[in-house]
Amino acid sequence: MVSTAPAPTTSGFEELRPGVKAPVKDTILTPRFYTTDFDAMAAMDLRPNEAELEAVCEEFRKDYNRHHFVRDQEFEGAADKLDPETRRVFVEFLEQSCTSEFSGFLLYKELSRRIKQKNPLLAECFQYMSRDEARHAGFLNKSMADFGVQLDLGFLTANKDYTFFQPKFIFYATYLSEKIGYWRYITIFRHLEKHPESKIFPIFNFFERWCQDENRHGDFFDALMKSQPDTVRGPVARLWCRFFLLTVFATMYVRDVARKEFYEALGLDARDYDKHVIAKTNETSARIFPVVLDVDHPDFYIRLERIVDNNKRLAAADAHQVPAVVKVLRKLPFWVANTWEMARLFFLKPIVAEILQPAIR
Numbered sequence: 067m068v069s070t071a072p073a074p075t076t077s078g079f080e081e082l083r084p085g086v087k088a089p090v091k092d093t094i095l096t097p098r099f100y101t102t103d104f105d106a107m108a109a110m111d112l113r114p115n116e117a118e119l120e121a122v123c124e125e126f127r128k129d130y131n132r133h134h135f136v137r138d139q140e141f142e143g144a145a146d147k148l149d150p151e152t153r154r155v156f157v158e159f160l161e162q163s164c165t166s167e168f169s170g171f172l173l174y175k176e177l178s179r180r181i182k183q184k185n186p187l188l189a190e191c192f193q194y195m196s197r198d199e200a201r202h203a204g205f206l207n208k209s210m211a212d213f214g215v216q217l218d219l220g221f222l223t224a225n226k227d228y229t230f231f232q233p234k235f236i237f238y239a240t241y242l243s244e245k246i247g248y249w250r251y252i253t254i255f256r257h258l259e260k261h262p263e264s265k266i267f268p269i270f271n272f273f274e275r276w277c278q279d280e281n282r283h284g285d286f287f288d289a290l291m292k293s294q295p296d297t298v299r300g301p302v303a304r305l306w307c308r309f310f311l312l313t314v315f316a317t318m319y320v321r322d323v324a325r326k327e328f329y330e331a332l333g334l335d336a337r338d339y340d341k342h343v344i345a346k347t348n349e350t351s352a353r354i355f356p357v358v359l360d361v362d363h364p365d366f367y368i369r370l371e372r373i374v375d376n377n378k379r380l381a382a383a384d385a386h387q388v389p390a391v392v393k394v395l396r397k398l399p400f401w402v403a404n405t406w407e408m409a410r411l412f413f414l415k416p417i418v419a420e421i422l423q424p425a426i427r
């Protein structure tokens with residue numbers, strides 16, 4: 067919980083203290099911080115897929131992006147060229163990305179520290195991934211500083227809520243966030259390659275090699291799940307994979323559509339961009355998850371759009387100055403409606419992927 071009451075400032079952002087941005091209020095849509103069962107992780111037997119994990123670790127050791135995240139002169143004065151509205155949505159994007167990258171850093175760092183003695187190969191992989199995420203978060207935070215604000219990552223570490231997930235849920239959630247991160251970054255990069263006039267800030271030049279880090283991180287979790295075959299086999303695993311695919315896709319879609327101005331500033335349509343990222347991530351997940359979602363089903367985006375609408379109404383209800391109980395009563399129907407839509411989405415017939423991956427069974 068954020069305990070310090072932030073004060074609005076002339077910079078347009080709420081600040082904890084001069085130059086340090088107050089973190090956005092935690093909602094279901096903001097990036098989470100995770101913690102897990104470290105003993106269970108330490109006790110994991112990697113032998114069923116040790117050779118592949120060793121190969122992934124060897125890739126991490128090469129540290130391909132060691133010299134990549136170096137700011138050049140293109141950054142000088144770049145922040146001043148943005149109009150106030152673009153500046154606002156861009157700083158929001160930087161903050162959200164920085165928080166997600168930092169969340170990865172904290173989890174991977176803690177994992178590598180806690181399992182070092184009992185599971186050295188896994189610990190080494192987590193250590194390299196935390197190295198990468200620290201670079202990513204630091205690079206984003208430096209860009210925020212160009213706009214006169216930064217996140218106090220120490221404050222976030224101490225004050226944000228941590229969600230406990232069993233290791234297998236950490237695997238699903240982080241695998242998806244790494245692969246979705248890859249597709250998000252590469253899609254923006256490819257688009258701006260074709261439309262350089264929309265490149266509003268030089269940080270996008272770094273996305274091509276940056277996203278390769280995320281891709282490797284995703285491959286690590288792919289190899290790790292193969293070493294723990296029960297995580298991706300059987301009826302229970304199938305249900306959980308569907309659940310995580312759906313919540314990750316729905317959260318991103320609702321959040322990005324609500325923030326469509328940022329994508330417009332890049333010359334992208336938020337909906338088209340998300341549909342592409344979702345299709346690609348779903349396709350990639352079929353390499354490891356036993357089932358994936360039928361995102362081409364006509365109902366899929368119809369129902370997501372209803373959730374988008376409900377969320378607009380929820381935000382409107384929140385903005386009214388009324389007693390808390392009235393607010394809850396006004397919001398209740400939309401919460402119920404969202405739960406209904408999510409349940410219907412969850413029960414859409416999935417696509418069986420495991421028959422396409424005989425090599426790993």
Ligand SMILES: [Fe+2]
Nearest residue numbers: 167198199202
């Ligand atoms: Fe990252």
Ligand SMILES: [Fe+2]
Nearest residue numbers: 244279280283
């Ligand atoms: Fe990553």
